[in-house]
Amino acid sequence: MNGAAHIDPIAAVVLHLAIVLVAAKLGGELAVRLRQPAVLGELSAGVVMGNIVWFDPVAADPAVDLLARLGVLILLFEVGLESTVKQMLQVGLAALLVAVTGVVVPFALGWGIGALLVPELGPYVHAFLGATLCATSVGITARVLKDLGASQRDEARIILGAAVIDDVLGLVVLAVVSGAIVAADQGSSLSVGEIGLILGKAAGFLVGALALGVVLAPRLFRLASRLRARGVLLAVGVAICFLFSWLSSAIGLAAIVGAFAAGLILEDVHYRDFVDRGEHGLEDLLEPISSLLVPFFFVLMGMRTDLRAFADPEVLVLAGALTVVAIAGKQACSLAVWRRPIDRLSIGIGMIPRGEVGLIFASIGATLTLGGRPIISPALYSAVVVMVIVTTLVTPPALTWSLARSSRPAAQSSQGPSQ
Amino acid sequence: MNGAAHIDPIAAVVLHLAIVLVAAKLGGELAVRLRQPAVLGELSAGVVMGNIVWFDPVAADPAVDLLARLGVLILLFEVGLESTVKQMLQVGLAALLVAVTGVVVPFALGWGIGALLVPELGPYVHAFLGATLCATSVGITARVLKDLGASQRDEARIILGAAVIDDVLGLVVLAVVSGAIVAADQGSSLSVGEIGLILGKAAGFLVGALALGVVLAPRLFRLASRLRARGVLLAVGVAICFLFSWLSSAIGLAAIVGAFAAGLILEDVHYRDFVDRGEHGLEDLLEPISSLLVPFFFVLMGMRTDLRAFADPEVLVLAGALTVVAIAGKQACSLAVWRRPIDRLSIGIGMIPRGEVGLIFASIGATLTLGGRPIISPALYSAVVVMVIVTTLVTPPALTWSLARSSRPAAQSSQGPSQ
Numbered sequence: 001m002n003g004a005a006h007i008d009p010i011a012a013v014v015l016h017l018a019i020v021l022v023a024a025k026l027g028g029e030l031a032v033r034l035r036q037p038a039v040l041g042e043l044s045a046g047v048v049m050g051n052i053v054w055f056d057p058v059a060a061d062p063a064v065d066l067l068a069r070l071g072v073l074i075l076l077f078e079v080g081l082e083s084t085v086k087q088m089l090q091v092g093l094a095a096l097l098v099a100v101t102g103v104v105v106p107f108a109l110g111w112g113i114g115a116l117l118v119p120e121l122g123p124y125v126h127a128f129l130g131a132t133l134c135a136t137s138v139g140i141t142a143r144v145l146k147d148l149g150a151s152q153r154d155e156a157r158i159i160l161g162a163a164v165i166d167d168v169l170g171l172v173v174l175a176v177v178s179g180a181i182v183a184a185d186q187g188s189s190l191s192v193g194e195i196g197l198i199l200g201k202a203a204g205f206l207v208g209a210l211a212l213g214v215v216l217a218p219r220l221f222r223l224a225s226r227l228r229a230r231g232v233l234l235a236v237g238v239a240i241c242f243l244f245s246w247l248s249s250a251i252g253l254a255a256i257v258g259a260f261a262a263g264l265i266l267e268d269v270h271y272r273d274f275v276d277r278g279e280h281g282l283e284d285l286l287e288p289i290s291s292l293l294v295p296f297f298f299v300l301m302g303m304r305t306d307l308r309a310f311a312d313p314e315v316l317v318l319a320g321a322l323t324v325v326a327i328a329g330k331q332a333c334s335l336a337v338w339r340r341p342i343d344r345l346s347i348g349i350g351m352i353p354r355g356e357v358g359l360i361f362a363s364i365g366a367t368l369t370l371g372g373r374p375i376i377s378p379a380l381y382s383a384v385v386v387m388v389i390v391t392t393l394v395t396p397p398a399l400t401w402s403l404a405r406s407s408r409p410a411a412q413s414s415q416g417p418s419q
Numbered sequence: 420m421n422g423a424a425h426i427d428p429i430a431a432v433v434l435h436l437a438i439v440l441v442a443a444k445l446g447g448e449l450a451v452r453l454r455q456p457a458v459l460g461e462l463s464a465g466v467v468m469g470n471i472v473w474f475d476p477v478a479a480d481p482a483v484d485l486l487a488r489l490g491v492l493i494l495l496f497e498v499g500l501e502s503t504v505k506q507m508l509q510v511g512l513a514a515l516l517v518a519v520t521g522v523v524v525p526f527a528l529g530w531g532i533g534a535l536l537v538p539e540l541g542p543y544v545h546a547f548l549g550a551t552l553c554a555t556s557v558g559i560t561a562r563v564l565k566d567l568g569a570s571q572r573d574e575a576r577i578i579l580g581a582a583v584i585d586d587v588l589g590l591v592v593l594a595v596v597s598g599a600i601v602a603a604d605q606g607s608s609l610s611v612g613e614i615g616l617i618l619g620k621a622a623g624f625l626v627g628a629l630a631l632g633v634v635l636a637p638r639l640f641r642l643a644s645r646l647r648a649r650g651v652l653l654a655v656g657v658a659i660c661f662l663f664s665w666l667s668s669a670i671g672l673a674a675i676v677g678a679f680a681a682g683l684i685l686e687d688v689h690y691r692d693f694v695d696r697g698e699h700g701l702e703d704l705l706e707p708i709s710s711l712l713v714p715f716f717f718v719l720m721g722m723r724t725d726l727r728a729f730a731d732p733e734v735l736v737l738a739g740a741l742t743v744v745a746i747a748g749k750q751a752c753s754l755a756v757w758r759r760p761i762d763r764l765s766i767g768i769g770m771i772p773r774g775e776v777g778l779i780f781a782s783i784g785a786t787l788t789l790g791g792r793p794i795i796s797p798a799l800y801s802a803v804v805v806m807v808i809v810t811t812l813v814t815p816p817a818l819t820w821s822l823a824r825s826s827r828p829a830a831q832s833s834q835g836p837s838q
Contacts, residue, residue, distance in 0.1 A: 010488040011668030014661035017489075021658045029646045038649060063485050069429040070436075147649075227448045230457060230566075231710030238711060239440045242433035249430030285707040288699075291650030292657060292708065 013063040017296075020064060023049055024295035037147035039140065040396040042295050046302020047389075059303040068300040071293035072139050073259040077241040078290050079142040079160060080263020081283055082151045085210055091154060095161030097336040102162060102351050103169040106133035106329030113321045118380075124181050128365050128375050131177045132384050133326050135170030137355025137392065138163040138256065139297065144396045145350075150403055155343050159350035162333065164260050167357060168206065171253055172199060174361055178368055185370050201251045206261065209244060213265025221266075234285040237266060254357065301355065301392070306382070315379050319386035326391050327352055343406035346399065353395040358388040432482040436715075439483060442468055443714035456566035458559065459815040461714050465721020466808075478722040487719040490712035491558050492678040496660040497709050498561040498579060499682020500702055501570045504629055510573060514580030516755040521581060521770050522588040525552035525748030532740045537799075543600050547784050547794050550596045551803050552745050554589030556774025556811065557582040557675065558716065563815045564769075569822055574762050578769035581752065583679050586776060587625065590672055591618060593780055597787055604789050620670045625680065628663060632684025653704040656685060673776065720774065720811070725801070734798050738805035745810050746771050762825035765818065772814040777807040 027045025028038035049055040058064060110133040114126030138160060145156045176195055183189050217240075224236045241262040248258030266282065330351040334344035362384040365376030376384070446464025447457035468474040477483060529552040533545030557579060564575045595614055636659075643655045660681040667677030685701065749770040753763035781803040784795030795803070 010485075010492070010674050011665050013485070014489075014492065014674065015665040018658040018661035018665070021654045021661075025646065025651050025654045028649070029651075062481070066429075066432070066482050066485060070433075073429070073433065227444065230447070231707070232444055232448075234707055234711060235440045235444045235714075239437040242437035242440075246430050246434040246437070255429050255433065280707075288650070288653055288704040288707055289711065292653060295654075 042298040046299035050303030068297040076259040098162035099165035101336040105332040109325035135357035136163040140353040319383040322387040461717040465718040469722030487716040495678040517581035518584035524751040528744035554776035555582040559772040738802040741806040
């Protein structure tokens with residue numbers, strides 16, 4: 001009969017969501033038992049599932065993708081909440097130097113590897129390969145630091161600050177390189193004015209958003225604290241996170257930059273009115289939401305890995321070379337830290353993962369054409385994916401080891417309950 | 420330039436989500452100030468937004484739809500968690516009688532109204548109109564009861580138990596009626612065996628799921644409590660909710676039936692191991708998630724209302740008649756309650772809203788054809804929608820008034836922290 005007509009369209013979706021949740025927790029459990037951060041287990045669970053045909057509908061489900069994207073925003077928002085603008089400014093110069101070094105050196109090395117191994121593809125492709133190496137994936141490092149309870153350490157602030165800045169710088173490099181490619185494809189070249197516009201937007205957003213937030217956030221929460229409906233604090237907080245994500249996206253930056261900025265400007269003095277009347281703080285309220293949503297991002301990133309790419313020797317050589325310069329390039333960051341009590345090695349390691357941003361760059365490269373051929377061919381794409389996977393997989397254990405080695409006690413901040 | 424290429428696809432989505440969140444809380448606030456449950460304000464905010472063209476992309480966003488569908492599952496799961504199988508069985512017979520009365524009477528009245536006002540459309544259409552009147556929307560009533568802190572009262576258990584049962588009965592009626600229509604459209608008729616199969620599946624699911632859950636849930640949680648990864652309790656709980664939703668959908672019942680059943684079988688003795696080691700209980704962990712997700716359902720239901728349908732007098736007459744019998748028909752439920760200390764009027768009122776199930780029925784009717792014409796024409800659809808809206812809007816204030824009038828203290832259960 002037409003029983004099928006009654007099957008709610010949500011049915012397949014919730015099955016997929018349940019599968020991802022269970023896989024994430026089983027993978028996370030395995031990692032925790034092996035004394036690794038749970039995030040590595042979630043990624044690995046995703047890699048295993050991604051290479052079993054049976055799970056293909058899960059990986060292709062737009063609902064899983066949506067929750068993963070929301071999850072990474074919530075994660076960056078949470079990480080931002082753990083820091084304040086004041087604390088970021090204290091590490092600001094260090095973070096800026098680390099970020100600039102961590103963009104310039106890998107970009108140059110990536111370009112060089114391209115020129116060395118695939119000279120026939122020309123400078124635009126080489127520049128694009130360099131661009132994919134620029135941006136650190138804040139998501140992975142933030143999660144590892146959170147799993148280790150190290151988010152409040154100075155190293156963590158420098159890494160996260162630098163990662164956010166090099167995200168912006170990476171996006172600027174990408175925008176400039178792709179702009180040049182589009183112009184070259186049309187037989188012209190990129191104007192200085194256009195480069196200036198891209199640069200101006202990025203700087204304007206961060207400074208503007210932070211300044212606006214610092215002025216507006218306290219007023220907004222004072223207003224919101226007068227509302228009597230249930231769940232106002234959480235809804236307002238999440239809405240601000242989403243609005244900032246949209247704003248940063250709308251001006252051409254990554255949405256995660258906005259989510260992090262939103263977290264940065266919200267401090268718990270702003271919503272003390274809520275806590276005073278017995279409600280939970282924003283961090284407490286976000287905790288269950290992030291523990292449910294964030295694993296979707298890491299499992300999905302794992303699922304998108306095609307292990308068959310490892311079978312092609314040429315891809316393997318290029319992937320290996322890219323991975324080596326990706327890791328080595330970010331170690332240059334540690335040279336940019338001049339303050340002594342800071343653990344330089346942890347900073348270099350913390351900057352390694354390329355994660356989601358590298359994948360986004362590679363997928364943009366696959367859609368750009370020059371003379372009718374895509375800038376990033378399937379083979380190059382596989383090489384970039386391998387680089388992203390290895391840098392991502394290598395960071396959690398390395399950072400765990402490195403932070404444990406530098407046995408300084410975690411610096412306590414004045415910023416309310418730590419998790 | 421190609422700045423557009425960098426706009427994260429999540430950007431538009433998060434803007435829409437932020438808009439819904441803000442609208443929900445503003446609407447909820449207005450309702451609370453008018454001493455109404457917040458849900459009425461969320462619905463009204465949706466109705467207002469749904470009739471402003473500017474918000475059309477929000478209403479059409481599949482992400483909003485997804486979160487709304489997940490929200491109603493989480494809501495029913497939460498409501499189920501507040502009751503135990505034992506408590507449900509105590510009100511079981513009363514709930515069954517209420518449910519059967521609340522399906523038979525509105526079905527007959529709906530059929531009669533169809534035969535009276537639109538006799539030319541034939542008995543299949545009349546039967547279908549009757550079917551749309553069968554199922555109470557547990558979502559609305561559950562939320563009102565929750566907002567009023569009355570979920571633990573005997574009336575609440577009877578209403579929710581009956582609503583779940585009449586959801587099943589309504590789906591059975593719908594399956595039988597649509598089966599008959601499909602058969603008639605093909606020139607044959609529905610066999611007794613097919614009707615038996617539909618009935619058997621429904622009974623089998625509820626009894627089977629409950630029995631299985633009662634046996635398996637404690638073992639599953641004892642196993643899960645040995646895991647050390649973060650957020651295991653919440654992930655396992657939500658995964659069970661999703662799996663039951665999928666299961667009930669897979670056998671042709673509404674997904675919400677499974678979500679409610681999942682909540683019913685999970686009792687806090689099952690996860691005492693988690694709470695003993697200092698974690699929050701499942702209800703506490705779900706609270707922020709539901710306060711964020713559930714408003715999406717109510718705002719979206721409001722947004723799907725087209726106020727222009729009210730402009731056609733013929734639609735208005737049919738809508739008015741359907742609404743009257745929808746409300747009057749469920750008052751017959753109170754006659755099925757023979758125990759005296761129970762507030763009968765509240766039960767009759769609590770069964771009124773048709774909400775999501777009525778809308779789902781109407782949309783299925785719009786896709787069924789008989790002799791080349793849809794069973795539910797656009798005009799009939801509008802009439803059903805108006806009935807759904809009015810029954811939905813009328814219930815919160817009526818139930819608030821009715822429960823306040825019967826001033827019996829809320830029965831305290833032994834079931835842990837109430838909200």
